[in-house]
Amino acid sequence: MTGTSSDRRTRITVWVALAANLLIAAAKAVGGLVAHSPALLSEAAHSVADTLNEVFLLAALRRSRRPADREHPFGYGKERFFWSLLAAVGIFVMGGCFSFFQGYEALRSGAEETTRGYVTGLVVLALAFLFEGASLLRAVHQVRKEGGFSREKLKDPALRTVVAEDGTAVLGVTLAMIGMALHMVTGQVAYEASASLAIGALLVYVAYRLGREAREQLIGQAADPGQSDRIKELLAVQPEIDSVESLLTMQMGPDATLVAARVDLVPGMDSEEVEEAAVRIKGEIARLAPEAAGRIYLDVTDAAMHAAERRRGRAAESPAATGERGGA
Numbered sequence: 001m002t003g004t005s006s007d008r009r010t011r012i013t014v015w016v017a018l019a020a021n022l023l024i025a026a027a028k029a030v031g032g033l034v035a036h037s038p039a040l041l042s043e044a045a046h047s048v049a050d051t052l053n054e055v056f057l058l059a060a061l062r063r064s065r066r067p068a069d070r071e072h073p074f075g076y077g078k079e080r081f082f083w084s085l086l087a088a089v090g091i092f093v094m095g096g097c098f099s100f101f102q103g104y105e106a107l108r109s110g111a112e113e114t115t116r117g118y119v120t121g122l123v124v125l126a127l128a129f130l131f132e133g134a135s136l137l138r139a140v141h142q143v144r145k146e147g148g149f150s151r152e153k154l155k156d157p158a159l160r161t162v163v164a165e166d167g168t169a170v171l172g173v174t175l176a177m178i179g180m181a182l183h184m185v186t187g188q189v190a191y192e193a194s195a196s197l198a199i200g201a202l203l204v205y206v207a208y209r210l211g212r213e214a215r216e217q218l219i220g221q222a223a224d225p226g227q228s229d230r231i232k233e234l235l236a237v238q239p240e241i242d243s244v245e246s247l248l249t250m251q252m253g254p255d256a257t258l259v260a261a262r263v264d265l266v267p268g269m270d271s272e273e274v275e276e277a278a279v280r281i282k283g284e285i286a287r288l289a290p291e292a293a294g295r296i297y298l299d300v301t302d303a304a305m306h307a308a309e310r311r312r313g314r315a316a317e318s319p320a321a322t323g324e325r326g327g328a
Contacts, residue, residue: 010159011061013139017162018054019167020135021047031124035117038106038189039176040124041194042099046172046203047128048096050165053087058156060084064253074295076252081217084157088211090166091203099200106193118184125177131172132202136166156254159216161210168206173198223249223257225287234288235261240277242266245301249292257292262299274300307328 025047032040060083068075124302139162182188223230235244243257245262252258260266265274278298 006063007061009142009145010156010162011058012239013142014054014057014061014158014164016138017135017166018051019053021051023166024131025051025171027124028128031121035121035180037121037180037192038102039192039195039199040121042102042199043128043176045098045102045171046095046169047249049090049203051091052094053161053165056083056087056090057161059160074258075256076250077256078218080157080254081214082129084161085192085211085214085218087161088207088214091106091210092207095205096200096207099196099203103193103196103200105210106189106196116223118180121180122177125173125180129170129173129177132166132169136163136170139163139166141152157214158254160213162208164210172202175199175202187314219252220250223251223259223289227257230288231259231261231285233262234284235281238277238281238284240265240269240273240281252295255291256295257289258295258297259289259292260299262301265300265303300323 025044028040028044028047031037032044054170060080063083064079065075066076066079139159142159175198179192179198182191231249232244232247235241235247242264245264247262247309248258248260250258252254265277271276278300281298282296285296
């Protein structure tokens with residue numbers, strides 16, 4: 001599966017989520033004002049935050065595919081991580097904080113709702129549940145098509161954010177419906193206020209998780225450990241390689257990985273043999289990890305020379321070389 005086809009599917013998924021959230025945000029806001037419902041207004045803020053976040057993700061999809069240039073020789077793949085971080089901040093500020101405020105205000109001053117208000121609110125939430133559920137099903141379908149929910153498979157932060165937002169939205173709507181129904185039955189606003197506070201806590205948690213993942217990727221997160229182990233195993237069985245001194249990987253984008261390895265070659269190879277071996281080994285790594293193609297760097301040294309350097313280093317650190325005396 002190429003990155004372009006994957007991006008096209010992700011773009012469609014984001015557009016579906018954007019359209020759903022835009023309609024739902026308007027309906028929740030109107031319903032919340034009519035019903036004077038703190039939980040429904042919290043959900044409206046949640047949907048507004050999600051709508052703006054979809055705009056961020058669309059920008060990430062467009063900007064991250066720009067070709068590499070002199071200022072960014074490894075490309076713009078990390079744009080997705082940056083915009084995903086902004087989306088997490090949006091969920092926290094516009095969704096979580098506003099929900100906490102609505103819950104606090106309801107507990108402090110109370111809220112009166114009419115039967116018509118309850119009915120309006122519950123109808124709006126039921127419609128929101130259907131739209132959010134449809135958007136979530138679309139996102140989950142794409143995730144399954146691309147291999148599943150494991151970190152190794154779900155590398156696209158835009159798709160991961162959409163799944164998290166839609167899943168949180170479905171759960172948030174459910175909490176709002178329960179809070180409003182209990183408020184209607186008991187007449188106690190505390191139930192609806194508690195639902196609003198619970199929605200806020202849920203959004204803050206999701207924002208924290210998404211923000212932490214984006215931060216790790218922005219500061220240079222390594223590739224999946226399983227993939228690194230497979231690359232190291234491949235290097236270890238190459239006949240030209242005596243030992244693998246180090247292997248470094250870094251995620252440059254959803255489908256771009258940098259691989260840098262320092263290896264000791266068996267003694268006796270001339271420069272032409274070293275060059276041929278390096279080209280062949282890079283090709284083997286690219287076949288094992290296609291996302292690393294064009295970003296594979298080998299630092300090759302002669303094993304005998306490396307061993308001699310280690311011996312010289314140990315000799316330089318010996319008591320005789322440093323002037324230190326042994327003994328008690």
